[in-house]
Amino acid sequence: MTDNPYAPPEATGGTMTGDTRLSPPLWNPNAAALWCLVFGIMFGSWIHMKNWQAMGKPDKAAASKRWLIGSTLLFIVSFALAFAKPESLAGSFGRFNFFFSLAALLAWYFISAREQIRFVATTYGANYQHRSWGTPLLYGLLVLIGVGVAGAIVGFIMTVANRAA
Known part of the structure; x- marks a missing residue:
């Protein structure tokens, strides 16, 4: 037996049921x-x-x-290698x-x-x-946007630095 209320049914001596409250x-x-x-x-x-x-x-x-x-x-x-070369x-x-x-x-x-x-x-x-997938997908999308923005900023800075050199 286990103290975990969400333990697999075999760990509690039970069997799988249709009751989603058991998971x-x-x-x-x-x-x-x-x-x-x-x-x-x-x-x-x-x-x-x-x-x-x-x-x-x-x-x-x-x-x-x-x-x-x-x-x-x-x-x-x-990411770093992509901007290095x-x-x-x-x-x-x-x-x-x-x-x-x-x-x-x-x-x-x-x-x-x-x-x-x-x-x-x-x-x-x-x-x-x-x-629900709402929050994780929103965070995933925000990370993708953030990486895109960071990439654009780094690319812009590198272009300006290369032109100045």
Whole structure:
């Protein structure tokens, strides 16, 4: 037996029922993986981390947090390299960046995301409290806009600096 009110039914000696009150509020982990195609691995790993926390799985949440930190560092390095050598984006660096990012996304999916997708499907099925996507999608959009604005500002500053030199 467990003290977690949202523990999987087998942990409490029960069976899965249609009562969504027996589950924690979760974002659909499969949808989180799909939204990564728009917002990147950082988005999905954050959603999955929050889901693991809600399900009382701190070790799994910590693993998702490592993916979040790693993907954030990867993004920062990629962003910085794009501005350090912008002419290379159309060439081999751009292709490398695309394929490396795609490989990282696939690695995250098969190493981390798929586990949560399967866990939620086998533990709760479709009978869990579905969290609204409004706030996370709004934050994802704001981050994309912020990155675009930051990129435009850095690009403008670099253009002005190059002309002055």
